[in-house]
């Protein structure tokens with residue numbers, strides 16, 4: 001039994017937003033097209049997204065060129081995650 005949800009379930013985002021004290025930074029590993037990064041930025045106010053593929057990372061940089069709430073880091077999460085860890089006084093959501 002159970003269910004499968006493609007992407008982040010909206011109820012998880014809305015519940016998390018009620019639990020985390022502002023400011024919040026969402027960190028995403030695997031940007032792909034950037035849809036979830038956009039959703040995370042809208043839900044939490046700021047998203048740092050990490051993409052290993054140079055092609056997807058470049059497309060995301062272009063997509064978010066005028067979206068200051070999204071920061072795209074290019075490289076493997078294994079290497080880039082330390083750069084994306086929010087400061088201790090900032091709430092964080094990892095997706």
Ligand SMILES: C[S@@+](CC[C@H](N)C(=O)[O-])C[C@H]1O[C@@H](n2cnc3c(N)ncnc32)[C@H](O)[C@@H]1O
Pocket residue numbers: 007008028029030031032033034035036050051052053056075076077078095
């Ligand atoms: C399943 S998609 C991610 C989907 C996205 N998070 C979403 O919710 O729409 C997988 C993405 O992760 C990227 N990826 C795979 N391994 C990675 C890694 N080690 N570090 C960063 N990105 C990675 C792939 O290039 C691909 O764009």
